[in-house]
Amino acid sequence: MIEVRNLTKTYFVSKRERKKNKMKNEYVRAVENVSFSVRPGEIYALLGPNGAGKTTTLRCMSTLIKPSSGEIIIDGFDVQNDSESVRENISFLTNELKLDEHFSADYTMKFFGGLRNMLPEQIDLRKNYLFDIFGIEGFKNKQISDFSTGMKQKLGIAVSLLNDPEVIIFDEPTNGLDILTAKTVTDYLLDMKEQGKTIIISTHVMRVAEKLSDRIGILIGGHLIIEGTLKEILEKTETETLDDAFFALYEKFGDDNG
Amino acid sequence: MDRRLLVVIKKELMRVFTDRRLVFTALLLPGLSIAVIYSIMGMVIGNMDDERAIHMYEIETYNVPSSYISYMDESPYDKINMHEMVDISQLEESKMRLTNESIDMVLVFDENFDQKMSDYRINEIPNIDTYFNPINEYSQDARNYIVNGILQDYKVAIVGERLGDIKFTQVFSIDIDNSEISVASEEKLAGTVISRILPILISIFLFAGAMGIGIDMVAGEKERGTMATILLTPVKRETVALGKLISLAIVAIFSTISSILGILLSFPFSSKLFGQGLNIDKISFPPQYILLLLIALLILVGIYVGLIILVSVISRSVKEAGTYISPIYMVVLISAILAVMGNGEMNYMKYLIPIYGNTIIIQNIFSLDINMMYFLINSFVSILVITGLVLIIRKMFYNEKFMFK
Ligand SMILES: Nc1ncnc2c1ncn2[C@@H]1O[C@H](COP(=O)(O)OP(=O)(O)OP(=O)(O)O)[C@@H](O)[C@H]1O
Ligand SMILES: [Mg+2]
Numbered sequence: 001m002i003e004v005r006n007l008t009k010t011y012f013v014s015k016r017e018r019k020k021n022k023m024k025n026e027y028v029r030a031v032e033n034v035s036f037s038v039r040p041g042e043i044y045a046l047l048g049p050n051g052a053g054k055t056t057t058l059r060c061m062s063t064l065i066k067p068s069s070g071e072i073i074i075d076g077f078d079v080q081n082d083s084e085s086v087r088e089n090i091s092f093l094t095n096e097l098k099l100d101e102h103f104s105a106d107y108t109m110k111f112f113g114g115l116r117n118m119l120p121e122q123i124d125l126r127k128n129y130l131f132d133i134f135g136i137e138g139f140k141n142k143q144i145s146d147f148s149t150g151m152k153q154k155l156g157i158a159v160s161l162l163n164d165p166e167v168i169i170f171d172e173p174t175n176g177l178d179i180l181t182a183k184t185v186t187d188y189l190l191d192m193k194e195q196g197k198t199i200i201i202s203t204h205v206m207r208v209a210e211k212l213s214d215r216i217g218i219l220i221g222g223h224l225i226i227e228g229t230l231k232e233i234l235e236k237t238e239t240e241t242l243d244d245a246f247f248a249l250y251e252k253f254g255d256d257n258g
Numbered sequence: 259m260d261r262r263l264l265v266v267i268k269k270e271l272m273r274v275f276t277d278r279r280l281v282f283t284a285l286l287l288p289g290l291s292i293a294v295i296y297s298i299m300g301m302v303i304g305n306m307d308d309e310r311a312i313h314m315y316e317i318e319t320y321n322v323p324s325s326y327i328s329y330m331d332e333s334p335y336d337k338i339n340m341h342e343m344v345d346i347s348q349l350e351e352s353k354m355r356l357t358n359e360s361i362d363m364v365l366v367f368d369e370n371f372d373q374k375m376s377d378y379r380i381n382e383i384p385n386i387d388t389y390f391n392p393i394n395e396y397s398q399d400a401r402n403y404i405v406n407g408i409l410q411d412y413k414v415a416i417v418g419e420r421l422g423d424i425k426f427t428q429v430f431s432i433d434i435d436n437s438e439i440s441v442a443s444e445e446k447l448a449g450t451v452i453s454r455i456l457p458i459l460i461s462i463f464l465f466a467g468a469m470g471i472g473i474d475m476v477a478g479e480k481e482r483g484t485m486a487t488i489l490l491t492p493v494k495r496e497t498v499a500l501g502k503l504i505s506l507a508i509v510a511i512f513s514t515i516s517s518i519l520g521i522l523l524s525f526p527f528s529s530k531l532f533g534q535g536l537n538i539d540k541i542s543f544p545p546q547y548i549l550l551l552l553i554a555l556l557i558l559v560g561i562y563v564g565l566i567i568l569v570s571v572i573s574r575s576v577k578e579a580g581t582y583i584s585p586i587y588m589v590v591l592i593s594a595i596l597a598v599m600g601n602g603e604m605n606y607m608k609y610l611i612p613i614y615g616n617t618i619i620i621q622n623i624f625s626l627d628i629n630m631m632y633f634l635i636n637s638f639v640s641i642l643v644i645t646g647l648v649l650i651i652r653k654m655f656y657n658e659k660f661m662f663k
Contacts, residue, residue, distance in 0.1 A: 012659075064486060065658045087492040097490070098483035102277060114265035115491040159487070 002038040002061065002167060002198055006070035007031055009056050030056040033070070034224045036217050038200050040166070043193050045213035046202040047246070049254075053222040054202035055094065058171045061200070062092035074167055075198075088116075093160040094171035095153075101145035105136055105155050108144065109162065116163050123162070130158040134184060150181050157185060168192060170201045174208060186212055206242045218246065220253050262493045266501025267508075274471055274509055284471055284509065285516050288463065292520030300528030314339050315400035316361040318352045323371035329415055335408050356391045362400035364389040375416065457620035458594035459521070460514060460555070461613075465562045465590045467513025472506045472566035473579035481575045485661065495655040499567070503648065506563045507556075544626070550633065551623045557640045558616045562590075564647030571654045593617055609636040612643045 009031045013023055031053040038044040046054045059065045061072055063083040071078060077085040099108055106127070113123030131137045134154040144152060153176065161168075173189065174182040189212065193199055203209055209216050210230060217227035226233055226249060230242060237245040274280050318341045330338070343352065346366070355361045366387040368374060374384035388405060391397040418424035433439060479485040488498060521528070543551075565586055573579035593614040609615040609632045619636050622628040654660045 062490060064489065064662065084492045084494060087490060092490050096483055097487045099487060100273065100479075100482075100484045102273060107272075111265065111269050112487075112491060114268075115262055115488065115493045117262060117492070156487075160490070 001040055001073075001075055002044075002200060003073045004037065004057070004061075004070070005035050005072070007034045007057065007060060007067050007072060008069045009053070009060055009065070010068045011056075030222055031060075031219075032222045034219070034222075035070075036224060036227055038198050038215075040198045041193060041196045042214040043189060043199040043201065043212055045209040045216045046200065046219055047204070047206070047209045047216050048202075048219035049204055049250070052204075052219040054204075054219055055171050057219070058092070058094070058169050058200070058202055061086075061169050062090065063087055064092075088163070089165055090167045090169055091160045091163065091165040092169045092171075093157055093173070095175055097156060097160075099144055099152070099156060099159065101147075101152075102143065104141050104143055105131070105147075106140040108155065108159060112159050112162055118163070126162055126164060127158075130161060133188060134158050149176070150178055153177060154181060154184070157188075166197055168197055168199045170199070172203060173201050174203075174205075206246065210242055216242075218249055220250060223253065225249050225253050260494075260497055263497050263501050263504075266493070266498055267505050270475065270502060270505030271508060274505075280471065284467060285513055288467060288513055289516035289518075289520035289523075292517050293523040296521060296524035297527040300524060304527065310395065310399060313337070313396055313399070315363060315396065315403065317341070317363040317365060317400065317404070318343050318355070318361055319365045319367070320346050320349065320352075321367040321369050321371060322365070323367055323375075325372050325375070325416070326367070326412060329412050330408070333408065333411065335403070335411075337403065338408075353389060356389055356394075356397065359391065359394045359397070362390070362394065362397045363404060365404070454598055454621070456521075457617055457624055458598055460518070460620065461558065461594050461597075461617045462590060463514040463517040464510050464555075464559055465566075465587060467517070468506050468510035468559075468562055468566055469583055469587065471509050472563065473570045473573070473583055474576055475502050475506060476567060476570035477573040477579040478570075478576045480661065489661065495661075496652045499651050499655045500648075503563050503567055503651070506567060507559045510559050510563060547623055547626060547628075550628065551620065553637065554616065554619050554623060554633075557637055557644070558613075558620070560644040561612055561616065561640060561647070564644055564651065568647055568651055568654075571651055571660055589613060597621060606632055606635060610639050612640060616640060 008029070011028045011030055013021075013026060013028060017023070018026070034053075034057060036044070046057060048054050056065070060067045061074065061079060063079050063086050066080060071080070073079075074086050075089050077089065079086050103111070109127040109130075110120075110123055113120075113126070118126070128137075131140055134157065136151070136155055136158060139147065139151060144155065147155065168189070170189070173185055177185065186208075189199055189201070193214075201208075201212065213230075215227065215229055216233060218225045218233070226236060228236065233242070233245050234240065237248050239245040239248055274284065314337055316339050320343050322340075322342055330340070341361075343349075349364070349366065352361070352364045356364060366389075368384040368386070371384045371386075374381055386409065388401065390401040414427050415424065418427045421427065476485070479488075489495060566583065569582045569586065570579050573582060590613060593611075594617055596614060597617040608618060615636045619628070619633055622632075
C-alpha cells in the first residue's frame with residue numbers, strides 16, 4: 001500500500017546552476033500538492049510529459065530525496081521518519097541507477113544482498129531465480145563492463161528485486177529496452193501484480209499505461225490533474241482514447257506549469 | 259558492529275585490490291619509484307664520495323725548495339701529484355689550467371725559500387702564495403689538504419729542526435686513549451638522522467597514497483551513478499560513509515607500507531642519503547615508542563582520510579575533487595617542509611596545529627625524544643578535528659544536494 005498525501009517538492013537551484021542553465025527562479029516547484037494511493041494487487045501508472053514531476057514523485061517514495069511538505073506512507077512506514085524500513089520493503093528502479101562495472105554479476109548480487117542484510121543462502125536462492133528469469137545465468141561470472149546495454153539493464157532490475165519486495169516503484173520501466181527485454185519486464189510486473197504486490201510505474205508512453213496499469217494518474221506541470229481507471233478517465237474527459245484525453249487535459253492545464 | 263559496515267568495507271577493498279590498474283598505480287608504483295629514485299640518488303652521491311676519497315690532487319709548484327721536497331718524501335701525505343714548473347712567467351697559464359679544472363692547485367714559493375727561512379732572524383720571513391678554484395670541489399679539497407694539512411706539518415717539522423728535536427714541538431695530545439669520542443648512543447644517533455626525514459616522507463606518502471582513490475570513492479561513484487544504487491538499500495547512509503573512511507585508511511596504510519618498503523629496498527645504495535655510516539641494525543625501537551608511533555600514525559591517517567572524503571563528498575565529479583584536493587596537498591607538503599626545518603624548540607603552540615603538529619609528533623617519536631604532555635595535547639586536538647570531519651561528512655551524506663546531481 002502506498003499513500004501519498006499533499007506531496008510538494010521544491011528544488012532550490014544554486015546561483016551557479018542558474019547561470020549555467022539560464023534559469024530565472026531560485027527554485028523549481030517540481031510537484032505540488034499531489035495526493036493518491038496505490039493498493040496491493042494493482043499497477044498504478046503516473047502518466048505525464050517531460051518535466052511533469054514523475055521522477056521527482058517516485059524519488060520521494062524511494063527516500064532518495066525528501067519531500068518539501070506532505071507525507072508518503074509505504075506499507076505503514078513514513079518515508080521521512082522511517083526511511084530504512086521503507087527501503088527494506090521497496091524495489092526502486094530507474095535508468096539513472098548504475099552498477100559498478102568492475103565487478104561480476106555474481107558478486108554484485110552478493111554485495112547488494114549483504115547490504116540488505118540477507119543470509120548467504122537467501123541471496124543464492126533469490127539470485128538463481130532472478131538470473132533465470134532475466135537470462136543472466138550464463139554471464140554471471142563476467143565483468144559487467146563486458147555486458148551489452150540490455151544485459152546491464154536487466155541486471156539492474158535483478159539487483160533492485162533482490163529482496164522480493166511488497167512494493168515496486170519503476171521509473172520508465174521499458175525505456176531504452178528492446179521489445180524482447182521490455183516484454184520480460186512487463187510480464188514480470190504483471191506476474192507480481194497477480195501475487196498481490198503494490199506496483200507504481202511512471203511513463204510518458206500512453207500505450208504502456210493503457211496495457212499495463214489498472215489505474216492512471218495524469219501529472220502535468222507538477223499537478224495531478226485527474227486519476228482513475230482508463231474507462232473513468234475517458235468518461236470524465238468525454239473522449240474516446242487516452243491520447244485524446246491527454247491532449248484535452250494538456251490544453252486545459254498545460255500552461256500553468258511552473 | 260553492523261555487519262553491513264563490513265560488507266561496505268569489503269566491497270571498497272575489493273574494488274581497489276582486484277583492479278590491476280589501481281593496485282599498480284596506488285600500491286606498487288609508489289614503492290617501486292621510491293626504490294629506484296633513492297637507489298640512483300644514493301649511488302650518485304656514493305660515487306662522488308668514493309671518487310673524492312681516492313682522487314690525486316694535481317698541483318703545480320714554482321720555486322719549490324729542497325726542504326719541502328725532502329719533507330714530502332718522508333711525510334704520510336700521498337695524495338699529491340706535484341708538477342715542478344721552472345719559469346714563473348708561466349703562472350698565468352697555470353691559473354688558466356686551474357680555471358678549466360685540469361689541475362687542482364698552484365703553489366708559488368718565494369725565491370730562495372730555504373735561504374730566507376734560515377735567515378729568519380735578520381730577514382723577512384718567506385711566503386707561499388696559493389691559488390685554487392672554489393668552484394671545483396677537488397680544488398677545494400686540495401686547498402684544505404695542503405694548507406691545513408701538509409703546510410702546517412711542514413712548518414712544525416722546520417720548527418723541530420730549529421729546536422734540535424721534533425719532540426720539542428709536541429705540547430699536548432688530543433684524544434690519545436679516548437675510544438668514546440661521541441657521547442650520543444648509536445641508536446639515538448641513528449634516530450636523529452632518520453627522525454628528520456622519515457616522518458615527513460611517511461606524512462606525504464600517507465596523503466598521496468589515499469588521495470587518488472579517495473576522490474574517486476564518493477565523487478566518482480556519484481558521477482557514475484553507482485552511489486544512488488547503494489543508498490537505495492536499507493543500509494544507513496552513515497554506514498556507507500564510515501565504510502568508505504575506514505577502507506580509505508586501510509588503502510593509505512598499504513600504500514605507505516609499499517613506499518617504506520621501497521626506501522628499505524634502496525637502502526644498500528641509498529644509506530648515504532640518510533646520513534654517514536647509518537646502520538639500520540643498530541636502530542632499536544623500544545616497544546612503548548612503537549605503540550606511540552602507531553597511535554600517532556593512525557591519528558594522522560584519520561585527518562587525511564577525513565579531509566579527502568570530505569572533498570570527495572562536496573565535489574560533483576572526480577575532476578572537481580581533483581581541483582579542490584591540490585591546495586590541501588600543498589598544505590601537507592608545506593607542513594612537512596616546515597617540520598624538517600624546525601629548530602626543535604619546544605613550544606606547545608605548534609602541537610595544536612593539525613597536520614603540522616602531527617608531523618612533528620612523529621618526528622619526536624622517531625628521535626626517541628617525546629614529551630607526553632605535547633603528545634596528549636596533539637592527540638586531543640587531532641581527535642576533535644577527526645570527529646568534526648566525520649560529523650560533517652555524515653551530515654552531507656544525508657543531504658540530497660551533495661549526494662545527487
Ligand atoms: N535536482 C534538481 N534540481 C532542480 N530542478 C530539478 C531537479 N530535478 C528535477 N528538476 C526539475 O523538476 C521538474 C520535474 O522533473 P522530473 O524529473 O520529476 O520530471 P519527469 O516527469 O520525470 O520528466 P521526464 O519525463 O523528463 O523524466 C523539471 O522541471 C526539472 O527540471
Ligand atoms: Mg523522469
